Amino acid sequence: MLRGILMRLSQAVPVLLIFSVMVFMLMHLLPGDPALAIAGPDATPEAVQAIRQQLGLDRPLPIQLLEWFAHIAVGNFGESITLKQSVVSAVVERLPVTLSLSLVSLIVTLPIGIGLGVVAAYWRNSWIDAFVMVLALLGVSLPGFWVGILSVLYFSVQLGWFPPSGYVPLTEGGFWPWFASLIQPAIVLALFQIGFLARITRSAMLDVLDQDFIRTARAKGVDEWTTIAKHAFRNTLIPVVTVLGITLSLLVGGSVVIEQVFALPGIGRLIVQGILNRDYPLVQGTMLLFGFAFVLINILVDIIYTFVDPRVRYG
Amino acid sequence: MAPPLLEVDDLTVRFRTDAGWMTAVDRVSLAVGEGEALGIVGESGSGKSVTALSILRLHAAATTRMPTGKITYGGRDLLTLPTREMRQIRGGEIAMIFQDPMSSLNPVLTIADQIGESLRLHQGVDQATARKRAIELLELVRIPDAARRVDEYPHRLSGGMRQRVMIAIAIACRPKLLIADEPTTALDVTIQAQILDLLRDLQRELGMSVILITHDMGVIAEFARRVMVMYAGRVVEVAPVGQMFRSPVHPYTEGLLSAIPKLDVDVRRLPTIAGSIPDPTAVIPGCRYSPRCPLVQEACRRDSPALLPAGPEREARCPPRVAMITPSKETVA
Amino acid sequence: MAESAATILASGEAIAARRRFRVLRKLLHHRSFMVGFIIVLLMVIAALCAPLTGVDPNAMRVRMRFRPPQETWWFGTDQFGRDLFTRVLYGAQLSLWIGLSVAVLSGVVGAAIGVLSAQYRKLDSLLMRIMDALMAAPAILLAIGLGAALGPQTHSVIIALAVAYIPRTARIVRASALVTRELEFIEAARVSGASNMRIMFKHLLPNATGPLLVQSTFVFAYAILAEAALSFLGIGPPPPAPSWGNIIAEGRQFAVQAWWIMLFPGFAISLAALGMNLLGDGLRDVLDPRLKVES
Numbered sequence: 001m002l003r004g005i006l007m008r009l010s011q012a013v014p015v016l017l018i019f020s021v022m023v024f025m026l027m028h029l030l031p032g033d034p035a036l037a038i039a040g041p042d043a044t045p046e047a048v049q050a051i052r053q054q055l056g057l058d059r060p061l062p063i064q065l066l067e068w069f070a071h072i073a074v075g076n077f078g079e080s081i082t083l084k085q086s087v088v089s090a091v092v093e094r095l096p097v098t099l100s101l102s103l104v105s106l107i108v109t110l111p112i113g114i115g116l117g118v119v120a121a122y123w124r125n126s127w128i129d130a131f132v133m134v135l136a137l138l139g140v141s142l143p144g145f146w147v148g149i150l151s152v153l154y155f156s157v158q159l160g161w162f163p164p165s166g167y168v169p170l171t172e173g174g175f176w177p178w179f180a181s182l183i184q185p186a187i188v189l190a191l192f193q194i195g196f197l198a199r200i201t202r203s204a205m206l207d208v209l210d211q212d213f214i215r216t217a218r219a220k221g222v223d224e225w226t227t228i229a230k231h232a233f234r235n236t237l238i239p240v241v242t243v244l245g246i247t248l249s250l251l252v253g254g255s256v257v258i259e260q261v262f263a264l265p266g267i268g269r270l271i272v273q274g275i276l277n278r279d280y281p282l283v284q285g286t287m288l289l290f291g292f293a294f295v296l297i298n299i300l301v302d303i304i305y306t307f308v309d310p311r312v313r314y315g
Numbered sequence: 316m317a318p319p320l321l322e323v324d325d326l327t328v329r330f331r332t333d334a335g336w337m338t339a340v341d342r343v344s345l346a347v348g349e350g351e352a353l354g355i356v357g358e359s360g361s362g363k364s365v366t367a368l369s370i371l372r373l374h375a376a377a378t379t380r381m382p383t384g385k386i387t388y389g390g391r392d393l394l395t396l397p398t399r400e401m402r403q404i405r406g407g408e409i410a411m412i413f414q415d416p417m418s419s420l421n422p423v424l425t426i427a428d429q430i431g432e433s434l435r436l437h438q439g440v441d442q443a444t445a446r447k448r449a450i451e452l453l454e455l456v457r458i459p460d461a462a463r464r465v466d467e468y469p470h471r472l473s474g475g476m477r478q479r480v481m482i483a484i485a486i487a488c489r490p491k492l493l494i495a496d497e498p499t500t501a502l503d504v505t506i507q508a509q510i511l512d513l514l515r516d517l518q519r520e521l522g523m524s525v526i527l528i529t530h531d532m533g534v535i536a537e538f539a540r541r542v543m544v545m546y547a548g549r550v551v552e553v554a555p556v557g558q559m560f561r562s563p564v565h566p567y568t569e570g571l572l573s574a575i576p577k578l579d580v581d582v583r584r585l586p587t588i589a590g591s592i593p594d595p596t597a598v599i600p601g602c603r604y605s606p607r608c609p610l611v612q613e614a615c616r617r618d619s620p621a622l623l624p625a626g627p628e629r630e631a632r633c634p635p636r637v638a639m640i641t642p643s644k645e646t647v648a
Numbered sequence: 649m650a651e652s653a654a655t656i657l658a659s660g661e662a663i664a665a666r667r668r669f670r671v672l673r674k675l676l677h678h679r680s681f682m683v684g685f686i687i688v689l690l691m692v693i694a695a696l697c698a699p700l701t702g703v704d705p706n707a708m709r710v711r712m713r714f715r716p717p718q719e720t721w722w723f724g725t726d727q728f729g730r731d732l733f734t735r736v737l738y739g740a741q742l743s744l745w746i747g748l749s750v751a752v753l754s755g756v757v758g759a760a761i762g763v764l765s766a767q768y769r770k771l772d773s774l775l776m777r778i779m780d781a782l783m784a785a786p787a788i789l790l791a792i793g794l795g796a797a798l799g800p801q802t803h804s805v806i807i808a809l810a811v812a813y814i815p816r817t818a819r820i821v822r823a824s825a826l827v828t829r830e831l832e833f834i835e836a837a838r839v840s841g842a843s844n845m846r847i848m849f850k851h852l853l854p855n856a857t858g859p860l861l862v863q864s865t866f867v868f869a870y871a872i873l874a875e876a877a878l879s880f881l882g883i884g885p886p887p888p889a890p891s892w893g894n895i896i897a898e899g900r901q902f903a904v905q906a907w908w909i910m911l912f913p914g915f916a917i918s919l920a921a922l923g924m925n926l927l928g929d930g931l932r933d934v935l936d937p938r939l940k941v942e943s
Contacts (some may be wrong), residue, residue, distance in 0.1 A: 014777050015780040018786045019781040026794070026797045027797065030792075030797055109900065130759060137926070141873075141918055142918045143893075146876075146896055146910070146918075147915065149896070149910060150911075236863045249783075249925060252786050253786030255791050256786075257880065260880070271792065275792065275882075275883060287789065290784075290789055291784035292784075294786070295713075
């Protein structure tokens with residue numbers, strides 16, 4: 001087990017290296033002089049020069065890359081120009097918001113997405129199946145930010161059920177205000193993933209229900225409920241867990257947009273503001289942290305996988 | 316004479332396919348006595364497996380119309396039995412093993428769990444007892460090191476071992492009837508013989524009736540007392556096994572027998588039956604075997620033949636041949 | 649001799665033609681494919697007909713601001729008095745163009761990378777690590793970063809989204825090509841002296857077209873949604889370009905008094921994505937029944 005995890009970690013090293021180089025290159029994709037782009041069109045030559053020096057843009061490219069790696073190695077992900085603080089501390093400040101949103105959204109997504117898929121597969125080709133699949137299709141087709149705005153108009157402005165925007169930290173208002181500030185964006189964010197998971201779970205379940213061992217269970221006299229819940233469901237989870245990484249990736253990607261709609265001060269908003277303010281070091285550093293986080297998350301998913309599928313557990 | 320353990324009357328099963336409805340099993344009747352071993356033989360697509368699955372109502376519900384006819388077991392008709400009672404029969408009184416042991420066991424459950432499930436379900440024993448009984452059953456089906464194997468997952472076992480586990484699951488609750496659907500087809504030849512030996516010994520020890528379904532005449536010869544030959548959804552011949560091998564009545568049975576390799580005769584090429592099994596959705600007037608039959612007559616292509624008595628315990632669906640054996644019958648009919 | 653070779657070739661072509669015909673017939677009988685096809689077809693026609701409204705999508709009419717939907721203004725007018733119906737139609741041109749470009753670009757590059765990795769084992773680990781790296785961050789985030797670096801223009805959105813979706817396409821094509829490579833006729837082709845190029849283009853690639861087409865259709869749908877999201881965040885084609893995401897972003901602050909501004913482009917995005925998803929579902933069922941996970 002431990003050896004497997006170490007193996008997996010060592011495989012992640014080259015991926016992280018390549019990803020770091022890509023993020024480094026991002027700033028050099030900017031048309032023309034990056035320092036000029038960052039300083040903006042109205043900046044004085046002195047200001048441009050200051051930025052150039054601050055970011056080390058006056059040195060040769062290979063040296064800059066080496067420095068970039070040296071900084072990452074000691075956990076220095078750069079300094080934000082506009083916020084006057086390190087990227088790491090800026091991200092850490094906003095992390096609770098994004099984590100809370102993602103967590104609540106995931107808690108909404110998993111049971112509903114998987115549940116709908118199972119229900120559709122069990123009653124395959126019935127009106128229930130058709131209804132659930134139309135819902136799932138809408139989930140993966142409606143733009144989240146638009147649904148979010150409409151939802152605010154109706155549930156917050158019209159009905160006044162939820163605050164229209166903003167975030168209340170757990171430490172300040174306690175559980176309910178925190179939850180109330182998150183539940184609406186979390187549900188809107190979950191719609192896409194619910195649709196995605198329901199579609200995958202349905203086809204995985206249909207595959208499993210066609211398997212011989214389901215017939216074996218029935219031949220033993222196992223009732224329908226146990227056949228589904230015990231024999232089919234555990235096997236359905238195997239392909240579902242493999243897309244868990246993608247689901248999380250979709251979720252966090254979606255939260256970048258949803259944070260914007262609900263004015264939640266999370267990491268997504270940090271990135272977008274960084275882009276609008278041409279604060280490229282901030283954007284780079286944040287993306288780098290995201291990439292590192294997801295490489296670790298995917299390793300975690302692989303470990304979960306070994307618990308679901310005994311064939312992998314023993315190697 | 317005591318009534319048979321299981322009696323199937325006029326069983327008809329229809330499937331929905333892309334090309335429309337097809338009749339997979341056409342008015343099949345059979346009977347199995349207590350402790351008897353009945354063989355059902357036929358090519359793939361002859362309807363033998365569907366017949367077996369229908370007895371336990373395990374046919375694919377989505378594409379199959381409810382079978383018609385009558386399946387009598389213990390004085391009750393299994394086709395109209397409420398689902399709850401049907402579940403008590405499945406695995407409890409009638410058990411089944413399948414062709415492919417690689418896919419018939421659940422990959423995420425341990426052997427102990429899969430054997431124990433039957434016991435917990437039908438005999439209400441607790442988890443610990445179920446596990447202990449599972450070990451005994453594994454020993455009974457001759458799996459070495461049973462105490463250790465019982466906690467493993469199926470992927471750790473070979474195909475032959477898995478089929479033994481399937482047999483252990485099937486006999487866990489001492490069923491009166493075991494239906495074995497091509498139990499050795501997916502296995503190596505040496506393993507086939509071992510599994511067949513095991514099944515025969517278990518049948519004798521436990522006094523079960525067995526319906527063995529196969530396309531392999533050799534397996535039938537070793538195992539069954541009585542044989543039923545199926546072709547294109549219909550029964551074409553029923554006979555005690557020795558008589559069938561000595562003097563087959565139906566030309567199809569004859570064809571099947573001549574296709575068995577014989578050790579004492581040197582042949583370059585095994586004779587084969589000309590043509591292939593008909594498209595199940597195709598409508599063949601008259602005898603369904605007539606397009607392939609070497610002895611076909613004019614009437615065969617026109618009239619659908621009936622299953623006629625052809626001696627004690629014997630029946631065949633070939634009027635010309637039956638007439639040759641029992642000329643007196645012909646005049647009566 | 650030459651004649652018989654020609655006959656064989658001709659019969660081979662006939663078989664291929666019959667197979668194509670069968671696939672076509674199955675598609676025509678597939679409900680979700682046909683619904684998706686009609687939706688997409690209508691959207692393409694609507695997009696092409698945009699100039700027929702005879703209205704400039706960017707013409708401002710101060711006295712016509714915030715007109716609700718009515719006879720002259722089917723979708724109403726926005727805060728500058730621009731006709732929303734015309735803008736949504738031109739938005740369709742932009743969105744479908746971006747979607748198509750992203751699907752084609754990521755399809756072509758992804759297929760090339762996939763086939764190359766399957767054919768050249770040495771290249772494989774390098775290419776796949778690069779693909780892993782591209783997949784390290786969520787796709788939309790990668791597109792945001794790239795789009796920002798390339799500047800707010802239509803072509804940077806196309807490049808950014810294409811790059812974000814290349815790795816998934818490459819993996820799917822590679823998986824299919826790896827299976828094909830093990831088939832006997834490839835071995836036969838190799839023995840009879842077929843070059844690597846020939847094996848890749850004549851065998852590996854054609855056998856991956858099913859999954860590739862299915863994946864590209866889903867990428868089309870994702871790209872429409874992602875483009876709208878990027879525009880909404882201000883990283884898409886710059887205003888006053890009538891991108892659907894732009895219209896929603898601009899109309900958002902007036903959502904309470906002029907709900908129609910953001911309502912109709914949202915419907916348009918949903919309909920376009922829905923159509924492509926239905927199309928993809930149908931293609932998957934017919935071309936590639938084993939491909940269950942669209943990722």
